[in-house]
Amino acid sequence: MENLDEETDKKTTILSDLLVQGSYEELTKIILEMPTVEVCEFLNQQTEEKAFKVLELFPKEQQGTFLSGMDIESQLKLFRILEKPVFAQLFSQMASDARADFYQRLEKKEQGELLPFLQKKIRENVISLSSYPPDTAGGIMSTDFATIYIDMTAEEAMAKIREDAPSKKMIYYIYVVDHLQRMLGIVTIKELIMANPKNKIEDTLQEFFVYSEVDDDRESVALKIEKYSLFAIPVLNPFKQLVGIVNHDDAIEILKAEQTEDMEKFMGIVPSEIGENYLTTSSFQHFKKRVFWIVSLAAIGMLSGIIIHQYQNVLEQYIILAIYMPMMTATGGNSGSQSATLVIRALSLGEISSQDWLKILFKETKISFMISLCVAAVIYAKIYFLSFSATTRNFDLSLIALTISISLALQVMTAALLGAGLPLIVKKFGGDPAVAASPAITTAVDITGLLIYFTIATLLLNI
Amino acid sequence: MENLDEETDKKTTILSDLLVQGSYEELTKIILEMPTVEVCEFLNQQTEEKAFKVLELFPKEQQGTFLSGMDIESQLKLFRILEKPVFAQLFSQMASDARADFYQRLEKKEQGELLPFLQKKIRENVISLSSYPPDTAGGIMSTDFATIYIDMTAEEAMAKIREDAPSKKMIYYIYVVDHLQRMLGIVTIKELIMANPKNKIEDTLQEFFVYSEVDDDRESVALKIEKYSLFAIPVLNPFKQLVGIVNHDDAIEILKAEQTEDMEKFMGIVPSEIGENYLTTSSFQHFKKRVFWIVSLAAIGMLSGIIIHQYQNVLEQYIILAIYMPMMTATGGNSGSQSATLVIRALSLGEISSQDWLKILFKETKISFMISLCVAAVIYAKIYFLSFSATTRNFDLSLIALTISISLALQVMTAALLGAGLPLIVKKFGGDPAVAASPAITTAVDITGLLIYFTIATLLLNI
Numbered sequence: 001m002e003n004l005d006e007e008t009d010k011k012t013t014i015l016s017d018l019l020v021q022g023s024y025e026e027l028t029k030i031i032l033e034m035p036t037v038e039v040c041e042f043l044n045q046q047t048e049e050k051a052f053k054v055l056e057l058f059p060k061e062q063q064g065t066f067l068s069g070m071d072i073e074s075q076l077k078l079f080r081i082l083e084k085p086v087f088a089q090l091f092s093q094m095a096s097d098a099r100a101d102f103y104q105r106l107e108k109k110e111q112g113e114l115l116p117f118l119q120k121k122i123r124e125n126v127i128s129l130s131s132y133p134p135d136t137a138g139g140i141m142s143t144d145f146a147t148i149y150i151d152m153t154a155e156e157a158m159a160k161i162r163e164d165a166p167s168k169k170m171i172y173y174i175y176v177v178d179h180l181q182r183m184l185g186i187v188t189i190k191e192l193i194m195a196n197p198k199n200k201i202e203d204t205l206q207e208f209f210v211y212s213e214v215d216d217d218r219e220s221v222a223l224k225i226e227k228y229s230l231f232a233i234p235v236l237n238p239f240k241q242l243v244g245i246v247n248h249d250d251a252i253e254i255l256k257a258e259q260t261e262d263m264e265k266f267m268g269i270v271p272s273e274i275g276e277n278y279l280t281t282s283s284f285q286h287f288k289k290r291v292f293w294i295v296s297l298a299a300i301g302m303l304s305g306i307i308i309h310q311y312q313n314v315l316e317q318y319i320i321l322a323i324y325m326p327m328m329t330a331t332g333g334n335s336g337s338q339s340a341t342l343v344i345r346a347l348s349l350g351e352i353s354s355q356d357w358l359k360i361l362f363k364e365t366k367i368s369f370m371i372s373l374c375v376a377a378v379i380y381a382k383i384y385f386l387s388f389s390a391t392t393r394n395f396d397l398s399l400i401a402l403t404i405s406i407s408l409a410l411q412v413m414t415a416a417l418l419g420a421g422l423p424l425i426v427k428k429f430g431g432d433p434a435v436a437a438s439p440a441i442t443t444a445v446d447i448t449g450l451l452i453y454f455t456i457a458t459l460l461l462n463i
Numbered sequence: 464m465e466n467l468d469e470e471t472d473k474k475t476t477i478l479s480d481l482l483v484q485g486s487y488e489e490l491t492k493i494i495l496e497m498p499t500v501e502v503c504e505f506l507n508q509q510t511e512e513k514a515f516k517v518l519e520l521f522p523k524e525q526q527g528t529f530l531s532g533m534d535i536e537s538q539l540k541l542f543r544i545l546e547k548p549v550f551a552q553l554f555s556q557m558a559s560d561a562r563a564d565f566y567q568r569l570e571k572k573e574q575g576e577l578l579p580f581l582q583k584k585i586r587e588n589v590i591s592l593s594s595y596p597p598d599t600a601g602g603i604m605s606t607d608f609a610t611i612y613i614d615m616t617a618e619e620a621m622a623k624i625r626e627d628a629p630s631k632k633m634i635y636y637i638y639v640v641d642h643l644q645r646m647l648g649i650v651t652i653k654e655l656i657m658a659n660p661k662n663k664i665e666d667t668l669q670e671f672f673v674y675s676e677v678d679d680d681r682e683s684v685a686l687k688i689e690k691y692s693l694f695a696i697p698v699l700n701p702f703k704q705l706v707g708i709v710n711h712d713d714a715i716e717i718l719k720a721e722q723t724e725d726m727e728k729f730m731g732i733v734p735s736e737i738g739e740n741y742l743t744t745s746s747f748q749h750f751k752k753r754v755f756w757i758v759s760l761a762a763i764g765m766l767s768g769i770i771i772h773q774y775q776n777v778l779e780q781y782i783i784l785a786i787y788m789p790m791m792t793a794t795g796g797n798s799g800s801q802s803a804t805l806v807i808r809a810l811s812l813g814e815i816s817s818q819d820w821l822k823i824l825f826k827e828t829k830i831s832f833m834i835s836l837c838v839a840a841v842i843y844a845k846i847y848f849l850s851f852s853a854t855t856r857n858f859d860l861s862l863i864a865l866t867i868s869i870s871l872a873l874q875v876m877t878a879a880l881l882g883a884g885l886p887l888i889v890k891k892f893g894g895d896p897a898v899a900a901s902p903a904i905t906t907a908v909d910i911t912g913l914l915i916y917f918t919i920a921t922l923l924l925n926i
Contacts, residue, residue, distance in 0.1 A: 033671040035691050162657060171653050172635050172694070189652055190634050194625055208496040228498050229712035231635070231694060248711055249692035252718070259722055260808055267804040267901075268797060278809035279822060283829040290801050291834050294875065297797055298838050301790035302845060308786045315785055322778055322785050323771045326909050327764035329789050333796065334731065334760055334902040338753050341730040345723055346741035359742060366746040371754045375761050382765060412757065438730075438901065439797040446789050 012042050019050060028057045040069030048077035055090070064093020075102050079110070088117030097142035097250075100129035129244075137221045138214040140254070141235045141244030144169045147177050148201060150184050155197035157187070172231045175242050176205055183234060183242040185209060211236050214243055219258050225251035262348060265434040266341075268293030297443050304329075304446045311454040314463050321457055324383075324404050325450070331375065331408060332415040332449040333442035339364055339419030340441050344433045347423065354428045360420055368416035372409035380405040403460045407453045414452065415445040475505050482513060491520045503532030511540035518553070527556020538565050542573070551580030560605035560713075563592035592707070600684045601677040603717070604698045604707030609634045611664060613647050618660035620650070635694045638705050639668055646697060646705040648672060674699050677706055681717050688714035725811060728897040729804075731756030760906050767792075767909045774917040777926050784920055787846075787867050788913070794838065794871060795878040795912040796905035802827055802882030803904050807896045810886065817891045823883055831879035835872035843868040866923045870916045877915065878908040 011034065018027040031039050031054070043051045043066060051074065055063045067075060067090055079087055079102075091099060091114065103111060103126050115123055125143055132138025146169050148157040161171060174192060176185045185205040195204050211234045212221045225233050225248055235244040261271035270289035308315065315322055343360060346352045352360060383401040419441050423433035457463065474497065481490040494502050494517070506514045506529060514537065518526045530538060530553055542550055542565075554562060554577065566574065566589050578586055588606055595601025609632050611620040624634060637655060639648045648668040658667050674697045675684045688696050688711055698707040724734035733752035771778065778785055806823060809815045815823060846864040882904050886896035920926065 035671075035673055037691050158656070171656075189656070193621070193634075193652070193656075208498075210498055226712075226715050228500050229710075231711075247692075248694075249689075252689055252715060255715070255719075256812070260812070263726065263804055263808055267801050269801055269804065277814045278805060279815055279819065279826070283826055284833070286805075286826070286830045287833040290830065291837050294794065294797055294801070294834050295838050295841050298790060298794045298842060298871070299845065301793045302787075302842075304789040304793075305786040308789070312782055312786075316779075316782055319775055319779055322788070323768040323775075324765075325785070325788060326767040326771070326792050326913065327761060329792065330764045330767075330796075330905060330909055331757065331761045333793075333905060334757055337901065338730050338732055338757070341726055341732065342741060342749075345726060349719070349723070351740045352742055356742065363742070363746055363749070367749045367753065370747070370750040371757050374754050375758050378758050379761060379765075382762065408761070438800065442796060442905075443793060446793055450789065 011038065012045065015042050016046075019046070019054065024057055027054070031057075036065060036069055039066055044071045044074045048074070048081050052078060052082065060089065060093050063090055065095070067091075067093070068095040068098035072102060072105050076105065079106070079114075084113050085117045088114060092118060092122050095142060096125060096129060096144050097140065099126055104130050104134070132214065135218050136214065137212040137216040137218060137235045137246060138244065140218050140221070140250055141214075141246050143244050145173075145175055145232070145234075145242075145245045146171045147175045147181075147242065148187070150176050150178060150201055150205065152201050153197065154192055154195040154199050154201065154204070157192060157201055158197075161189075161192075170232055170245065170247060173234075173245075175234055175245075176201055177242055181241045183211070183236055183240060186234070209234070212246065213238070218254050221246050222251040222254035222258070226255065262344070262434045265432065266344065266438055268297070268439040293439055297439050300443050301446065304450050307447065307450045307454065311458070314454055314457055314461075317463060318400070318457065318461065320400060321403075321453070325453070327379075328404075328408060328411060328453050329446045329449045332411040332445040335368065335371065335412045336415035336419035336441040336445045337438045339368075339416045340423055340438060343420045344423045347427060347433050354424055357421075357424050357428075360424065361417060364416045364420040365413065368413040371416075372412045375412055376405040376409040379408055399460060403457050404453075406460070407449075407456045410452050410456070411445075411449045414448050415441075418444055418448065474501060475508065478505050479509075482509070482517065487520055490517070494520075499528060499532055502529055507534045507537045511537070511544050515541060515545065523552065523556050526553055528558070530554075530556070531558040531561035535565060535568050539568065542569070542577075547576050548580045551577060555581060555585050558605055559588060559592060559607050559707075560603065562589055567593050567597070595677065598681050599677065600675040600679040600681060600698045600709060601707070603681050603684070603713055604677075604709050606707050607632045608636075608638055608695070608697075608705075608708045610638045610640050610644075610705065611650070613639050613641060613664055613668065615664050616660065617655055617658040617662050617664065617667070620655060620664055621660075624652075624655075633695055633708065633710060636697075636708075638697055638708075639664055640705055644704045646674070646699055646703060649697070672697070675709065676701070682721050684709050685714040685717035685721070689718065725807070725897045728895065729807065729901055731760070731902040756902055760902050763906050764909065767913050770910065770913045770917065774921070777917055777920055777924075780926060781863070781920070781924065783863060784866075784916070788916070790842075791867075791871060791874060791916050792909045792912045795874040795908040798831060798834065798875045799878035799882030799904040799908045800901045802831070802879045803886055803901060806883045807886045810890060810896050817887055820884075820887050820891075823887065824880060827879045827883040828876065831876040834879075835875045838875055839868040839872040842871055862923060866920050867916075869923070870912075870919045873915045873919070874908075874912045877911050878904075881907055881911065 011030070015027060015030060018024075018030070031042075034042075043054060046054065051070075055066060058066070067078070078090075082090075091102075094102070103114075106114065118126070129138075129141070129143065132141075134140070146161050146164070148160050152160065157174065161174060171189055174187045174189060175183060176187055177183055185207045186209045187201060187204050187206065191204045210224055210228050210230065212224060214235055214237045216235075221233060221235075224230070225246065230248060232245045232247045234242055235246060237243045264271045268290075270292070343352070380401050383404060384398060422441060422444075426435055427433040474493070478490060478493060481487075481493070494505075506517060509517065514533075518529060521529070530541070541553075545553075554565075557565070566577075569577065581589070592601075592604070592606065595604075597603070609624050609627070611623055615623065620637065624637060634652055637650045637652060638646060639650055640646055648670045649672045650664060650667050650669065654667045673687055673691050673693065675687060677698055677700045679698075684696060684698075687693070688709065693711060695708045695710045697705055698709060700706045727734045731753075733755070806815070843864050846867060847861060885904060885907070889898055890896045
């Protein structure tokens with residue numbers, strides 16, 4: 001990524017210089033050689049006046065493509081400085097999904113300013129796409145797809161595609177519909193090219209195809225695109241009519257956002273929405289997303305105080321035990337978080353399911369047993385050979401070392417099983433395993449760890 | 464995902480029944496209606512004998528497609544039961560990248576058994592693709608792409624594509640090369656269809672295109688596919704010859720694997736390789752990946768013991784302070800992990816860079832100040848009004864409550880700044896910010912937390 005961005009930065013500097021100098025011809029030439037994404041990044045960085053100056057150098061259709069790829073914030077700035085009929089022309093050339101996203105971000109009043117200048121067909125398209133909730137298939141789909149009718153020949157189909165495929169349409173999959181727009185199947189452009197021109201579409205039609213419904217959750221749409229390695233997935237309404245498609249690049253974006261959400265949940269942060277950005281989100285917003293877990297876990301963490309209070313006499317007799325308390329709880333937390341991370345990840349990749357719980361717990365028992373042995377041996381040696389001399393008053397150091405290393409071993413194993421078990425239980429009851437978050441596990445393990453520690457101490461030190 | 468998998472499970476049961484009953488005709492019919500991925504999942508679940516029986520029902524080319532999508536383990540089983548000339552035929556029909564991956568998994572001896580039965584062209588292709596390191600563009604690319612020559616007309620180009628495009632080739636992008644296979648540009652199939660048949664390819668050629676080099680890291684290849692929303696990216700050798708393409712579905716797989724790696728690093732687990740699976744990885748392998756951090760952090764955690772040892776007299780005087788010690792360290796850990804998660808994620812999404820460090824730290828200061836106030840107020844109230852009566856011997860409870868809540872507030876802020884700062888520092892020095900992992904931050908914060916706690920206690924309680 002680093003390198004990609006550096007290259008882009010270099011080009012951006014050159015373009016900015018040309019823009020300042022007014023060398024529009026040179027500027028146009030370089031922009032035409034650049035990938036669209038980079039042009040859009042460059043436009044995002046300009047003032048709205050300059051961005052429009054650059055856009056004007058290109059044909060209308062190209063302007064629409066560039067505008068579609070720009071940030072919504074930059075699009076809004078352009079909307080605000082341009083005469084509404086001028087903006088409406090640009091807007092009409094945008095990709096249908098980008099257009100609907102932008103339209104939804106406008107105030108009611110602004111929407112009213114724009115609508116009168118749109119052609120009826122585009123106005124209807126915008127309003128219809130904007131009516132779907134943003135986290136559904138309908139909310140992310142585009143209407144830029146190519147259709148043919150089932151009773152056409154391959155030759156006629158090809159002619160229709162040539163005729164109504166302006167540059168923004170995806171024509172890798174050609175969707176076959178009846179005259180009521182109900183979807184009957186798919187033909188890939190390749191099959192169409194390879195087919196005998198006189199053959200009926202019926203003969204090459206793939207009748208069975210993967211699709212989403214218009215109110216499907218956007219994550220399930222992305223997962224289908226991924227699972228079936230699709231370039232795009234058709235979206236059908238309840239009447240089985242083809243109303244849109246979702247492209248594979250949207251799937252990548254959704255899967256990334258869902259993953260961020262998982263990581264955030266796992267760390268006890270209220271998940272961010274698509275398009276939210278660390279720096280532009282206000283501190284107060286951040287605060288609201290983080291405070292709940294911190295305060296609740298601190299309150300729950302006081303429970304560990306009750307345990308210590310219970311064993312206060314042990315602590316008073318053997319103040320050395322207090323010295324190893326933080327290490328005890330922290331090691332449990334680390335062990336539990338490791339297991340939880342692996343199990344949650346494996347669940348979300350579909351490598352395991354709740355039904356495998358016995359196998360998973362058995363595996364974690366074996367793994368944590370081996371880790372326990374190592375960590376107990378190291379800590380025993382450390383205490384026995386390198387202990388803080390001042391603390392060895394009149395008690396048997398080897399017994400203290402034994403107490404601590406046995407407790408630690410049990411703590412590591414309990415924590416691993418809790419870390420693996422909690423997400424499985426949450427999943428079993430239909431929840432999102434990521435809420436069995438690392439902070440929750442750490443807090444739980446603090447409590448079990450102290451219980452183990454003081455129980456073992458009481459037994460071994462005969463208190 | 465759940466739903467997708469359930470549907471697949473149902474189909475699988477039906478297919479298995481048909482297979483047992485020997486109803487091959489019905490079986491064939493259903494399989495032809497299923498997406499390839501699902502057929503491959505079904506074949507993976509069968510014994511190698513049954514899987515071959517199913518494969519045999521289809522034309523050779525289709526067999527190759529199914530075999531390509533199967534697990535390498537299942538492919539290996541088939542290899543072992545089949546006569547080598549029979550397997551060689553199947554193998555020749557596989558997708559070139561799947562073929563090379565499989566070939567690399569064979570023992571030297573087994574490779575020798577297979578090679579003699581391959582056609583020269585395929586033999587050379589397999590050996591050449593297998594020669595690239597698996598984590599480079601060369602190691603993941605396929606050679607199933609379509610090329611045309613620059614001096615052709617659109618009509619001639621279309622004829623060449625029709626002629627040499629067997630079903631496995633991706634023809635969305637047509638790669639334009641000279642007669643030495645050097646890449647000159649790209650034409651999309653759509654441009655070719657829309658072009659005047661008599662026009663030269665030169666006229667529609669996109670001369671400037673995004674590509675990868677054969678020894679580029681596979682992650683950078685995936686990031687390019689994502690950034691530029693490509694269906695596939697061409698891979699060039701040092702002579703600028705087109706040697707392969709990497710498809711968008713490989714990019715999704717790589718990005719997912721890299722993300723798992725980040726999460727694992729973040730939790731102090733040695734990252735897994737692509738294709739490693741939680742359940743099939745042996746416990747000892749898991750152990751090796753996890754033990755290092757647990758033991759090292761436990762050892763470092765002993766440092767917190769030194770601090771407690773230092774303040775042993777404070778603890779002996781005010782044993783109540785021990786009661787709140789675990790809550791103090793745990794809350795710091797949670798606060799630090801939250802900040803670290805957000806910063807690492809924002810870094811990896813490119814929302815922030817190391818240069819923004821001042822803005823980020825300022826933001827974290829504001830956020831954690833607000834969190835501090837809340838958590839300190841709650842804990843003060845809890846201690847003052849609901850304290851364990853037995854511990855209130857002869858000291859001023861309000862002073863204890865003040866000590867603990869001030870320390871806690873400082874601890875939350877320090878932890879947030881450490882959590883945000885450490886990944887930035889690691890990144891600044893060219894490291895992977897994910898190694899400033901949650902366990903590392905928790906351990907660091909334990910130490911700073913105890914220092915803060917005992918310093919404030921000494922000051923306020925006049926010890």
